[in-house]
Amino acid sequence: MERYVIQAAYKTLQVLLAFTHAPHRFSLAELTELTGMDKNQVFRAVKTLEHAGFLSSEPDGKLVLTSVVNALTASNHRTAAVSLPRAAAGHMYRLFEQTGETVGLYAYDGEQAVCIDLLESVKAIRWASLIGKHLHLHAGAGAKAILAYLDPKAQQAFLGKLHTLPKYTPRTITDPELMRREIERTRERGYAVSDREYDAETRAVSAPIFSASGRVVGSIAVGGPAFRMADEHLQIYGHMAVGTAAEISAEMGFLRLGSRVSSTS
Structure with a gap:
């Protein structure tokens, strides 16, 4: 990995980007399989993203993106x-x-x-x-x-x-x-x-x-x-x-x- 890359941040972003894929809602086990990362790494990344307001849990326990991501998308005028x-x-x-x-x-x-x-x-x-x-x-x-x-x-x-x-x-x-x-x-x-x-x-x-x-x-x-x-x-x-x-x-x-x-x- 590039020497200046913060590995923990990189892995957290991998978990975040997993939600661009259907069905756009995942359990911890599903995220682990999708990203190919260690379960503990995924757990820590999920908790970080929840604390930052990017993810939330639904009643069935599945994780989904929050409206914070929509705000980021709306601000990206070039790609939109x-x-x-x-x-x-x-x-x-x-x-x-x-x-x-x-x-x-x-x-x-x-x-x-x-x-x-x-x-x-x-x-x-x-x-x-x-x-x-x-x-x-x-x-x-x-x-x-x-x-x-x-x-x-x-x-x-x-x-x-x-x-x-x-x-x-x-x-x-x-x-x-x-x-x-x-x-x-x-x-x-x-x-x-x-x-x-x-x-x-x-x-x-x-x-x-x-x-x-x-x-x-x-x-x-x-x-x-x-x-x-x-x-x-x-x-x-x-x-x-x-x-x-x-x-x-x-x-x-x-x-x-x-x-x-x-x-x-």
């Missing part, structure tokens, strides 16, 4: 004014240059993902989409990356309607249990994979983007024709998308400390 397209612009173009494939930016809109920006590959055969196009969250990498990081209540509500949604290709998942497994795989990797499930000739990867409050607000996707997007390309582009999404999230005001606290919502 940053829109998703503005935050993503430069990072999106760099990903486009690095991959040579089409890059799409998606925003979460109700129970759908909407394409709000697109940089199409200059290759003769490429993945093409339309700005303004809405996608159900069960098909397409950009949509599934958002679904995987929704808060549990919204995610469960969507899964309850899954059987009513269109099956675009034989690979489209419309079974809730299969989708739960897909969500788990997405969260383990950090990015979603679309393997010819929305378009029979397209494969893509996508990573989620988070707002200053830690909620998923969109995703960034890289895709191309299936014959050019081999498994190794999906893995490479997937990790690149994760890095790009993290940079965009930081532009939006989302911050995290420590390697054990992953971007969730």
